[in-house]
Amino acid sequence: MKDYVAKDLKYIWHPSSQMKDYEDFKPIVIEKGEGVWLYDIDGNKYLDCISSWWTNTLGHSNKRINEAVKTQADNIEHVIFANFSNKPAIKLSEKLVKITPDRLTKVFFSDNGSSAVEIALKMSFHYNMQKGNTRKKRFLTLTDAYHGETLGALSVGGIDEYSVIYKPLLLDTIKVESPDCYRCKYGCNRDTCNAECFKAMEESVVKNHEEISAIIIEPMVQGASGMKIYSPVYLKKLRKLCDEYNIHLIADEIAMGFGRTGKMFACNHANISPDFMCLSKGITAGYMPMSVVMTSDEIYDCFYGEYNERKAFLHSHTYSGNALACAIAVENLKIFEEENIIENNKEKSNLIKNLTIERAKDFKYIGEVRSIGMITAIELVQNRETKEPFHWSKRVGYEIYKIAIKKGLLLRPLGNVLYFIPPYVINKDEIKFMVNTCFDSIEEFFKNNNF
Incomplete structure (x- = not known):
């Protein structure tokens, strides 16, 4: 041994x-x-x-998921996802659109959480360039945030332990002080407050909105910084602010999705719908790497056109839409529903x-x-x-x-x-x-x- x-x-x-x-x-x-x-x-x-x-x-x-893996492996394990598809990916996409907030109608596949974050950032930026919003080149994020460890994901993170050595390589992002309910400077309680700490976010957006493409946030809980839980009022105010200043809201639900916060998605606590939702981790019940980025018809339509218009979103991962992973995710969601998890x-x-x-x-x-x-x-x-x-x-x-x-x-x-x-x-x-x-x-x- x-x-x-x-x-x-x-x-x-x-x-x-x-x-x-x-x-x-x-x-x-x-x-x-x-x-x-x-x-x-x-x-x-x-x-x-x-x-x-x-x-x-x-x-x-898990016996049910084990059987789903075996059954799918006897059919097709993986197939190129450009111009080809597979039944589990289609079934999963339909299920995800049904259970996520209303705005989210399109599913883009990848293979890990950091990649999902990068995709959402690129989509937001690309959308604004094609819409002629050429000043919107920056992203706003919170201190103590964690969104992954590739360079783009590190750029929108806020934990120095992961990123400080790489700062010369990172994007120029805007950082706003995150909610800290345990050490609240306003002396409030997360269960009864009106998210007074949102003041810092509002001030930064008012000052910088013309150059902000998107705001990325971990809804309800900042995981890697110590499971820092904050008020849903903060999310409600953020959705309203993003709408007011034409800024995309990216919800990083990679860690908090699929029931971790007591609801299927953390955004459900505030009854908001983001412009992008990043999902991974629990989507395949821990069996296989997979992630998705969900977004709206409005954003999808911006990339739709003739090939020679160069509007297409040319981002790909070899294992996008992996049939085995998708079959697992489909069975995972069936269990959630049938066993009232x-x-x-x-x-x-x-x-x-x-x-x-x-x-x-x-x-x-x-x-x-x-x-x-x-x-x-x-x-x-x-x-x-x-x-x-x-x-x-x-x-x-x-x-x-x-x-x-x-x-x-x-x-x-x-x-x-x-x-x-x-x-x-x-x-x-x-x-x-x-x-x-x-x-x-x-x-x-x-x-x-x-x-």
């Missing part, structure tokens, strides 16, 4: 990792999965409470939230427990009264993660924010194990270290 680990370290460069850490914390080689559980080659098991980077909606090795998640999400709040209430290093739908996050702080964060160099979250792994819980932190975003098949006993093991790990860390 050690041979696999040695070969991994010899050949593989892992993502989002400082490989030197692997000298002491070796890679865990997973052999199989079932439901919320992962099993390694040594027979240990781990509850996957982060859905393997937020992708797995219906559990590992969104409604059935309500009891589970309340249990996760309430158990977490109960364990956290007397713990002095926990500043906030925040929750929306199937997401519950725990922010660790040095001082609960001042909300002073731990310095990044202490790596508090990472050390707790290592303790939790030994206890059978895959709990990968976002800095000093621990969070639960489990597959929807999790049961009550597994929820109790997840929450209690997390807090047992927190307690063990602070007991063994001096703060």
Whole structure:
């Protein structure tokens, strides 16, 4: 078994990792999965409470999806998507148009979230150039945003850890301070406020609207910055502002789509429809890479014409419209509908939230427990009264993660924010194990270290 680990370290460069850490914390080689559980080659098991980077909606090795893969593989696995199509892609597109906000009537396929973001940015810019809006060459985004790690996606991100070294290569974007409901400068509460923090967005748009092609946002939750949850009023105001100043609204639902926030899409909390919606991760229940960009007839029609007019959107990916991935996504959406996943998640999400709040209430290093739908996050702080964060160099979250792994819980932190975003098949006993093991790990860390 050690041979696999040695070969991994010899050949593989892992993502989002400082490989030197692997000298002491070796890679865990997973052999199989079932439901919320992962099993390694040594027979240990781990509850996957982060859905393997937020992708797995219906559990590992889901029997219905397994059958859908087998059936599709016996027909066609992939075919060029230019001038050709396949039945699963057509079925999926029809389903997506039915369940997404009304404005979204066209589906453009790609293979990962960063690419979807790039496509939406390019479409918005290209649309404005063809409409004669030649000053609209910039994009507005929020601080603490995360939209992927290709150069265009990094340009509209706001987390320096990912982008600072690449700044000479990035697009010139406009950054607006993001909502920070835990440390709200207006002293408001996200559940009752009128999104007073929107003032910064409004001021920037009024000043720069003539050169803004699109505003891109993670609706309701800024994921990678620590599951920062904000008011739906912010989204309502943003949609109105974009309409007023002829600016496209891009909703990056890659992480928050498909039920994570308690509704099918995060935009549903505000009852708004963006001009572009980027979808990935949960679209294939964590089985295969795929993404889509959904947009309106108005934008689609701008690219429609004779070939010699050079209006076509000549963007392509080899695996666009992959038949296997589309068949999985179709079955995923069937399960959502037939098993009433969104409604059935309500009891589970309340249990996760309430158990977490109960364990956290007397713990002095926990500043906030925040929750929306199937997401519950725990922010660790040095001082609960001042909300002073731990310095990044202490790596508090990472050390707790290592303790939790030994206890059978895959709990990968976002800095000093621990969070639960489990597959929807999790049961009550597994929820109790997840929450209690997390807090047992927190307690063990602070007991063994001096703060």
